[in-house]
Amino acid sequence: MMRKGKNMSKIIDVKDLCKTYVVNKKQNNVLRNVNFSIDEGEMVGIMGPSGSGKSTLLYTVSGMDKMTAGEVTFNGKNLSKLKENEMADVRLDEMGFVFQQMYMMKNLSILDNIMLPAVKSKKGDCVGNTAGNKSASSAGTDEAKKAGNESAGEAAGNNTVKNSGTDKGKKESRKEIRDRAISLMHKLGIEDTANNGINEVSGGQLQRACICRSMINRPRVIFADEPTGALNRTASDEVMDEIVNLNNEGTTVMLVTHDVKVAAKCSRVLYIVDGNIKGEKQLGKCVNPSQVRERERDLNNWLMEMGW
Ligand SMILES: Nc1ncnc2c1ncn2[C@@H]1O[C@H](COP(=O)(O)OP(=O)(O)O)[C@@H](O)[C@H]1O
Numbered sequence: 379m380m381r382k383g384k385n386m387s388k389i390i391d392v393k394d395l396c397k398t399y400v401v402n403k404k405q406n407n408v409l410r411n412v413n414f415s416i417d418e419g420e421m422v423g424i425m426g427p428s429g430s431g432k433s434t435l436l437y438t439v440s441g442m443d444k445m446t447a448g449e450v451t452f453n454g455k456n457l458s459k460l461k462e463n464e465m466a467d468v469r470l471d472e473m474g475f476v477f478q479q480m481y482m483m484k485n486l487s488i489l490d491n492i493m494l495p496a497v498k499s500k501k502g503d504c505v506g507n508t509a510g511n512k513s514a515s516s517a518g519t520d521e522a523k524k525a526g527n528e529s530a531g532e533a534a535g536n537n538t539v540k541n542s543g544t545d546k547g548k549k550e551s552r553k554e555i556r557d558r559a560i561s562l563m564h565k566l567g568i569e570d571t572a573n574n575g576i577n578e579v580s581g582g583q584l585q586r587a588c589i590c591r592s593m594i595n596r597p598r599v600i601f602a603d604e605p606t607g608a609l610n611r612t613a614s615d616e617v618m619d620e621i622v623n624l625n626n627e628g629t630t631v632m633l634v635t636h637d638v639k640v641a642a643k644c645s646r647v648l649y650i651v652d653g654n655i656k657g658e659k660q661l662g663k664c665v666n667p668s669q670v671r672e673r674e675r676d677l678n679n680w681l682m683e684m685g686w
Pocket residue numbers: 399400401406408426427428429430431432433434435
């Protein structure tokens with residue numbers, strides 16, 4: 379797929395987005411006419427008090443959750459116009475997801491977990507054995523859904539899509555996927571954990587594995603909800619360095635965090651209160667590590683103005 383390169387274009391455009399939950403007949407208007415857009419290549423942080431709607435915003439923008447009203451355009455597609463299976467394909471092929479609780483398959487190795495989204499992607503068109511065989515019965519669960527893997531069960535069977543002969547249907551073998559997974563793991567410094575179970579690695583390693591998995595289908599955008607929330611400072615810094623690297627290589631990032639140090643690495647920060655964007659802070663790309671302190675101070679001052 380062609381990337382637009384330096385030519386800035388909106389990859390996400392959100393217009394009057396509303397999300398209302400009804401619990402015990404009481405309406406909770408969690409998002410109230412939210413408007414913003416994200417340019418390709420940006421790294422946008424979402425901050426705000428607990429319960430202000432940050433996670434809900436991330437889930438509705440990424441199509442994991444249905445919006446009540448409004449419009450989200452993702453990479454030129456109006457998400458509310460997509461059928462369920464089309465939305466699933468967009469999530470699988472064009473979006474990567476990283477969460478605080480890591481939804482990995484317990485019965486798969488780290489490597490197989492990372493490979494799974496590629497094995498099931500129609501775009502990748504994997505032939506032969508799949509990584510998902512062991513998990514065929516469990517892969518359609520909520521865990522899989524959170525990981526953007528909701529059709530993992532069917533893909534784990536023998537559901538290979540025929541090569542259409544166009545270049546989007548280029549066949550990718552299990553070996554190619556495996557090589558790509560290993561090279562991602564190498565890049566994120568966890569290649570030694572390939573054959574470990576998910577309980578046999580540290581929290582920081584597991585989160586880096588999640589990032590590898592989110593990147594395996596070369597998404598346009600990574601959505602991350604408190605990706606460092608469960609990590610200590612060192613592991614958090616390491617994970618953030620990886621996300622910043624991926625962003626510098628062109629992947630757009632939308633990331634929810636309550637951590638000023640994490641947000642200071644974003645190119646722009648939106649502050650949300652009561653389901654509305656109250657303000658935004660432009661920080662620019664974080665290219666020079668020596669600027670981090672100053673960016674944090676700058677962001678802190680602004681957050682105080684916002685009422686943080
Ligand atoms: N699945 C849900 N059903 C009902 N209410 C929900 C659901 N998810 C979130 N909410 C409510 O939406 C509000 C915002 O939640 P959330 O987006 O998780 O906030 P944040 O991530 O900023 O802490 C809260 O009042 C929460 O109780």
